[in-house]
Amino acid sequence: xxxxxxxxxxxxxxxxxxxxxxxxxxxxxxxxxxxxxxxxxxxxxxxxxxxxxxxxxxxxxxxxxxxxxxxxxxxxxxxxxxxxxxxxxxxxxxxxxxxxxxxxxxxxxxxxxxxxxxxxxxxxxxxxxxxxxxxxxxxxxxxxxxxxxxxxxxxxxxxxxxxxxxxxxxxxxxxxxxxxxxxxxxxxxxxxxxxxxxxxxxxxxxxxxxxxxxxxxxxxxxxxxxxxxxxxxxxxxxxxxxxxxxxxxxxxxxxxxxxxxxxxxxxxxxxxxxxxxxxxxxxxxxxxxxxxxxxxxxxxxxxxxxxxxxxxxxxxxxxxxxxxxxxxxxxxxxxxxxxxxxxxxxxxxxxxxxxxxxxxx
Numbered sequence: 454x455x456x457x458x459x460x461x462x463x464x465x466x467x468x469x470x471x472x473x474x475x476x477x478x479x480x481x482x483x484x485x486x487x488x489x490x491x492x493x494x495x496x497x498x499x500x501x502x503x504x505x506x507x508x509x510x511x512x513x514x515x516x517x518x519x520x521x522x523x524x525x526x527x528x529x530x531x532x533x534x535x536x537x538x539x540x541x542x543x544x545x546x547x548x549x550x551x552x553x554x555x556x557x558x559x560x561x562x563x564x565x566x567x568x569x570x571x572x573x574x575x576x577x578x579x580x581x582x583x584x585x586x587x588x589x590x591x592x593x594x595x596x597x598x599x600x601x602x603x604x605x606x607x608x609x610x611x612x613x614x615x616x617x618x619x620x621x622x623x624x625x626x627x628x629x630x631x632x633x634x635x636x637x638x639x640x641x642x643x644x645x646x647x648x649x650x651x652x653x654x655x656x657x658x659x660x661x662x663x664x665x666x667x668x669x670x671x672x673x674x675x676x677x678x679x680x681x682x683x684x685x686x687x688x689x690x691x692x693x694x695x696x697x698x699x700x701x702x703x704x705x706x707x708x709x710x711x712x713x714x715x716x717x718x719x720x721x722x723x724x725x726x727x728x729x730x731x732x733x734x735x736x737x738x739x740x741x742x743x744x745x746x747x748x749x750x751x752x753x754x755x756x757x758x759x760x761x762x763x764x765x766x767x768x769x770x771x772x773x774x775x776x777x778x779x780x781x782x783x784x785x786x787x788x789x790x791x792x793x794x795x796x797x798x799x800x801x802x803x804x805x806x807x808x809x810x811x812x813x814x
Contacts, residue, residue, distance in 0.1 A: 468539045470506035471532035478522055492521035509533050546580045554579045556595045556619055562685045563623040598622050617687030624688040628705035632678035640700035641676035650757055654787045661811055677702045684709045692723040713809040714795025718754055725753035759786050774803055
């Protein structure tokens with residue numbers, strides 16, 4: 454295999470067998486293979502096969518080398534272990550199929566985001582990137598990703614044909630990775646979350662750069678690790694909820710259109726799912742996924758943001774289209790005026806117009 458080069462550009466020759474180190478040590482000491490054989494109690498043939506890389510250094514032989522050369526057995530065993538690891542990695546990379554490399558074609562957005570967090574090296578070549586994604590995804594072969602039960606289930610339940618199982622899993626995995634080191638209360642407290650609704654609503658009045666920081670703090674006190682995450686083409690989702698082994702929750706939302714009113718409705722839609730007890734273990738909320746559970750979450754989210762009875766009385770007046778009246782009503786509901794305006798536009802009670810955007814999302 455001398456001179457063979459793998460697909461990552463590393464030469465097989467760079468993987469040093471520990472026998473070469475044995476040869477260098479005895480040469481420096483003016484010792485022959487025959488003398489080393491005598492000192493270790495091994496045959497000359499055994500010494501020769503080790504030096505020429507045809508046989509490894511066993512634990513027993515490492516101890517004999519310690520006596521013969523004064524170099525600890527652990528040193529020789531580490532050399533052997535490193536050699537075997539590097540050889541395995543070399544062979545692993547060279548066994549990657551073109552089909553598995555092909556998975557990368559639809560992960561261009563994912564590559565940019567994952568590399569920004571240091572989870573993969575976007576400068577490496579395809580086989581190296583496959584290995585990076587295997588580690589990030591927690592799979593030994595990327596082609597097995599769609600077979601993971603909950604990925605397959607989400608794919609099947611979604612009527613949205615724009616779902617790519619690899620991108621969807623990458624998005625879900627990103628949610629897990631972005632929240633894994635967050636400190637949260639020991640367990641999720643749904644009642645405390647309900648009590649925190651006014652505080653969460655008040656957060657929308659903060660400067661944009663402080664909103665996520667405040668939300669992280671509030672949710673963490675309720676036993677929920679929260680993040681606003683990037684979105685990927687091929688993963689048409691608006692939220693992710695996962696129950697952890699420790700009894701806490703992960704809650705992630707994405708802001709695909711960056712409209713402020715949509716962001717807050719999306720957030721309260723996910724909060725509604727938690728309050729309604731919709732998640733058992735994992736729950737991915739697809740865009741435009743109809744169903745009774747989604748309708749209930751929508752209804753509760755609308756009520757959490759704007760009291761339904763108050764809203765009906767407001768739109769019954771002839772002045773509800775006036776901006777000053779909208780601002781007054783918004784204050785009474787502890788929300789920004791754009792929440793009221795977004796609701797009116799959504800309900801077809803006023804024409805669509807320019808809306809507040811969050812550039813940081």
